[in-house]
Amino acid sequence: MAAPQRLQSANISPSARPVDTFLQYDANPAPAQPAQLAKLPQVKGIQSFQRGGRRDVQGVNPFEELATALAPLSKLYDAGVEMYASDQYRQGQNEILRAASNVNRDTIIKGLQYTEDNRQLSRENPVAGVLMDQANPFRQAGRVNQASQWVGGLTPQLFKAEWVKKGGDLSKLDPSDPAVLQVKADVTGRIAGYFGLDEFSPGFQQYVIPQINRSSDWFTDQQIAGHTKYQKTVGVKQASDQMTSMLFDPRTTPESWNSMLLQFGSQFGITGEPQEMVKEAILRSAGELITISGDLSNPGRQQALAALEVLKNLPSGVQDANGIDIPVGRMYGPDILSEAADVTRDLKTLREGRVAIAEEALQDDLDLNTDVTMSPQEIARQFQIYRAKPEYDDLSDAELWNAISGRSDAAQEYQEAMFDQDAVEDFFLEQEFALGSDWDEAAAGRRFRELIDGAPRTLQKELQNRWRALRNQKQTDTGGEIDSTVMRDSLKNSTSAILNTILPEGGIGMIKAAKAAGIPLMTWIQKFEPAKFEAIQKIRNELQKRAANRIRQETAEKKRKLRPEEQSQIFTDVMTEVLGDEKLMKSFSPMSASETQTQSRGGPDRSGTQTTEEKPEPPTYYNTSQAVPEEVVRSGKPIYKPSDTMGLLLSAANGKPLPGNVKRAARAAGMTTGQFLLKQAQMLGISIPPPMREKVERVARVEQGVSDSIASAAPRSNDPLSYASNAVFNILSGTAPAVAVTRRPSVPTAALGAPAALSSFSPQVSSITYDTGQPGIDVFFENKQFPAVLSGRVKEVGFQGGVDSGYGHFLVIESIDPATGAPVDVIYGHLASGSTLSPGQRIEAGQIIGRQGGTGRVRSADGTIASIDFLAPAPAGSKSMTPYSNYEQLRRSIAQQLRN
Missing domain, CATH: 1.20.1280 (Monooxygenase)
Incomplete structure (x- = not known):
């Protein structure tokens, strides 16, 4: 038999395919032994042979099959190699960083040793010491090390600021979201970029990296907690919506x-x-x-x-x-009741907001379509007209009627007499210093509406504009223009520097005493050194005001929000300027007892010859909402002004509630409320008809028996804690909150009014001084209302000087000297704000031209004064300061009228 012969590949039809095309895979979970490769099928008419182990059939690539079989192992090998390489890289990087850290540490140590050697050389040879210092090779390393320490301290603030800025959006993301990591990476990059620092910079690993790690962990914790809370909030909302739909x-x-x-x-x-x-x-x-x-x-x-x-x-x-x-x-019955109470308050707040908007629109409408000479019939007709307008549906009949009827001449005069301008000024001052997100717009709005309720219409418009400007500014600040955390921390840290500046000898002692007592420094000073506490507060207020204004200015110039570190630097610069201003610091420094005694109460503290004239102490009246000290009650002097006393007597006679502080003053005097008020009327020379006297005593005795237990809970002192306690008492007794304790007791008077004799201002004048070289007088009005002393026409309105110089806001009125008939320019200086009067406007003597303030150079007990100078006539804007030739007689005459 002939030996078999291999067929030529060209003679095989069809040509062979790769072996793997003949493989089949069984889905059986328990497969049999792997199948053997199938033999090539027989082609009709041709006998072919394939011996085991021979894979040289055309189309077969054993290397490709081997590579395919080893592919999973290759991937595993590649991953292992990559991991090994990465681990080796990290080890190498750590070794490099460790070496760099050692080099930096060695540099710092050598720099310190170099400095010590330099000092030693300077003591022996000063010239050589200077040369050695100039050649110091370690100075730059020291600077970078200092920069690293500063950046390390700044790192937590930057992460916190970033969370405040983006935390709300990041809380919605999954913690593994790349956006979260990107935010942290961006912050880290900004930190590393300060002063061109990197991981090899001296001090970076020691001061910056640990802070970055801790802050990054804190940021992660905040994001996880925020995300968890967000998920729960969304879940509760979805479930609640479904529940409401089902109900x-x-x-x-x-x-x-x-x-x-x-x-x-x-x-x-x-x-x-x-x-x-x-x-x-x-x-x-x-x-x-x-x-x-x-x-x-x-x-x-x-x-x-x-x-x-x-x-x-x-x-x-x-x-x-x-x-x-x-x-x-x-x-959940009690919880539902509590929810109902919360909703009721929210609905009330919403209504108050709608009412406030409607009242503003109504006042603007009334300005255009009505006047203050309306008769009662016209008021009733206007009420019907406005009641029919749907835009005022949020106003009740009483609110609408009060708004319309309050525009009459009689109502305006009453409002001018009763309005407390000082309380409004205190409110704006308090709101000005509320920091960023700490400002409560809703609470401030409610308080503002309470204060201007009953204000004269002419003043309401001005106050509304001030409120809108304040609200817009605070909303901008809340949006992040001023970082409240930076400002608050900066103010807190400034206390020690302020103490060391104004009290260089006693400041350290106070810090140690507060630390020994275990209480905050400012709390200790407020308790044991109230005068110094007030001085520190004034400086802190000045720092905050200047820093806030500068931050706003730079924000506008750069057209972006300033970073926390930029705002911190601005505060530091402002603090350096303020604490370095000796004149300003002297004005803020607390006065000693001897200085207080030698200074007229409320009068100016200017250099020059002081008047030797003396006058009896003018009466000091208290507002009915103020707590009256017991020593004042027992002094036997009138406490309330005549109009307030009559108002209290009328309230008592009509059975209306009396202020709790009035009741407390009566108890301090050992009298019933009615007896106390009748005694006040007697001291003021007010005649009370017998029937009214009997009614007052009867009603007051009945009211006293009902409300004494509540009134006794009100605080008895004037310290800040007592005024804080008044909040609960005011709620129980229904009395208005007392004005700020730092303000002197004053009598609210008209912001604008009819002409009046200068002698009518005598009760408010506490001091008049004649300074050498000053062609006029300085007057202190207790109620801060600044009257014109002569009739005339407004010539000029402006501002002169600076923070601690000049007249500040001033007003020039061209008048006539009544004694000589000669023209004289009367300049009224240090007004609290720019005058709203216009050049050419006629002013009569006794009309209120502004508010006594502290702009320009002022030295007085509370930082305000009314300056009145008499100058020779000159054109507006000439800046002439030539004294009026007869100023001596004129100022003496004016002063005499103000005293009588």
Whole structure:
């Protein structure tokens, strides 16, 4: 038999395919032994052979098959090599960083040693010491090390600022989201970029990297906590929306309700959390229903009331000991009542906001269409017209009537006499120093509306404009223009520097004493050194005001928000300027007892010859809302001005509640309220008819028996803590909050008014001085109302000088000397703000031209004074300071009228 011969590949049809095309894979989970490679099929008419182990058939690539089989192993090998290389890289990088750290540490040590050697050489040879210092090779390393320390201290603030800026958005993201890592990387990059620092810079690893790691961990924790809270909030909202929808659906059954509760609760796997989340969702739905039912204009009000009753009877998801479902009303009844109270307050706040908007629009409308000469019939007609306008539906009849009737001449005169301008100024000062997000717009708005209620219309317009400007500025600050954290920390850290500046000898002692007592420094100073506390507060207020203004200015110039470190640097610069201003610091320094005694009460403290004239101490009147010290009550002097006393007597006679502080003053005097008021009237020379006297005593005795227990809870002193305690007392007694304790007791007078004799201002004049070289007088008006002393026409309105120089805001009125008939320019200086009077406007003697202030150079007990100088006539804007030839006689005459 002939030996078999191998066929040529060209003679085989079809040509062979790779072996792996003949492989089949069985999906059987328990396969048999691997199948053997199949033989090539026989081609019809041709006999072919394939020997085992021979794979040289055309189309077969054994190397490719081997590579395919080893591919998984190759990937594993590649990963191992990559991991090994990465680990080796990290080890190498760590070694490099460790070496760099050692080099930096060695550089610092050598730099310190170099400095010590330099000092030693300087003592022996000063010239050589200077040369050695100039050649110091370690100075730059020391500077970089200092920069690293500064950046390290700044790192936590930067991470916190970034969280404040982006935390709300980041909380919505999953913690593994790349955006979270990118934010942290951006902050880290900015930190590393300060002063061109990197990981090899001296001090970077020692001071910066640990802070970055800690701050990054803190940032991560904040994001995780925020994300968890966000998920819960979204879950509760979704469940609440579903609950509310089911409550409005009449097909809802207890079974479908229970099924929904179980489905919602299963989303929260933490022990104890599902039911708590269900409770929040139920209360949220209850709140929505209460809100709808409380809105009288909502068409779904009745349906919401019915749905609320249905909710109270549905299962709460909690079962009692017997396995019976507890209804929502029984399980969460007190919580629903609390929710109802919160909603009621919210609805009230919303209404107050709508009322405020409507009142502003109404006043603007009234300005255009009415005047102050309306008769009662015209007032009634205007009321009907405006009542029919839908834009004023939010105003009640009483609110609308008061707004319209309050525009009459009589109402304006009464409002001018009773309005407390000082309380408004205190309010704006307090709001000015509220920092960033600490400012409560809603509370401030309510307080502002209370203060201007009853204000003269002419003044209301001005105050509304001031309020809008303040609100806009505070909203900008809250948006991040001024970083409240940086400002607050800077003010806190400035206390020691302020103490060392104004009290170089006693400052350190105070710091040590506060530390020994275990209380904050400012608390200790406020308690034991109130005068110094007030001085420090004035300086801190000045620092805050200047720093805030400069931050706003640079923000506008750079057209971006300043970074926290930039704002911190601005505060540092401002503090250096303020503390370095000796004149300013002297004006803020607390006066000694001897200085206080030698200075006229409220008068100026200017250099020059002081008047030797003496006059009896003018009466000091208290507002009825102020706490009166017991020593004042027992002094036997009148406490309230005549108009206030008559108002209190009328209130008592008509059975109206009396202010708690008045009742307390009566008890301090050992009298009933009625007897106390009648005694005040007697001291003031007010005649009270016998029938009214009897009615006052009877009504006051009855009222005293009812309200003494409440009034006795009010604080008796004038310290800040007592005024804080007055908050609860004011709520109980219904009295208005007392004005700031730092303000002197004053008598509110008209902001504008009819001409009056100068002698009528005598009760408010506490001091008059004649300074050498000054062609006029300085007067201190207790109520801060600045009257014109001569009739004339306004010639000039402006500002002269600076923070501590010149007249500040001033007003020039061209007048006539009544003694000689000659023209004289009267300049009224140091006004609290720019005058609203216009050149050419006629002014009569005794009219209020502005508010006594402290602009320009002023030295007085409270930083305000009224300066009146008599100058020779000159054109407006000439800046002439030539004294009027007869100024000596004229100023003596004016002073005499103000004293009588």
